[in-house]
Amino acid sequence: MDIKVRVWRQAGPAADGKMVTYDVKDISADASFLEMLDVLNEQLILDGDDPIAFDHDCREGICGMCSMVIDGTPHGPERATTTCQLHMRHFNDGDVIDVEPWRAAAFPVVKDLVVDRTAFDRIIQAGGYISAPTGTAPDAHAMPIPKKDADAAFEAATCIGCGACVAACPNGSAMLFTAAKVAHLGLMPQGQPERDTRVLDMLQAQDDAGFGGCTNMGECTTVCPKGIPLTLIGRLNSDYRKAVTRKS
Ligand code: SF4
Ligand code: FES
Known part of the structure; x- marks a missing residue:
């Protein structure tokens, strides 16, 4: 052709x-x-x-x-x-x-089609980790995790950090990306110790990097190559409210 x-x-x-x-x-x-x-x-x-x-x-x-x-x-x-x-x-x-x-x-x-996406790295550095020692791979079922939580965490973990959600959003918001990263750790037992600081610090890093706010336009999930659902942003907002309440 x-x-x-x-x-x-x-x-x-x-x-x-x-x-x-x-x-x-x-x-x-x-x-x-x-x-x-x-x-x-x-x-x-x-x-x-x-x-x-x-x-x-x-x-x-x-x-x-x-x-x-x-x-x-x-x-x-x-x-x-x-x-x-x-x-x-x-x-x-x-x-x-x-x-x-x-x-x-x-x-x-x-240059040309290349953009600087290190702003995503700064969001991850702010809280996209766990401190629990994980050691080697545990035996199956050694740590019972409800299947629906394991499936939801896996779905969130499929975010590849491409940035399409930001590019599609009229506000240039990174909420779908941050929501995926917060959810995939926050749904697992190993992610609980930093659950509150994670959401507070990652959202602060997102604001500091100059991303816009979310106004529920939904363009992000439409273009996401991994189908990260908009419901994770609702989950992020819920986690954020609880973290702010517990902190005050
Ligand atoms: S478009 Fe989807 S896969 Fe890409 S960064 Fe956003 S949430 Fe992650
Ligand atoms: S080149 Fe790796 S996702 Fe496209």
């Missing part, structure tokens, strides 16, 4: 950016979106142009690195799919596809 891509090019954090149009010819419908960009970059290098900078690592939907907005939607048009798992068969021959970086004040552009 032959397509055109209009890609955000920005030489550096302080440079002005603009959309630049490229023709990409003879792309296999089975190629991933990133492979299509690889082909375009080979073409740009052969032409003596600067290749497009974009983040990627696992290309298996695990690492959360492949942050780009495709035709206005973080991670593109397929639900529950990271950019690296998106294939060209979901587009049509002759399409013109817009590709932009995450747009959020807390995720400044580094």
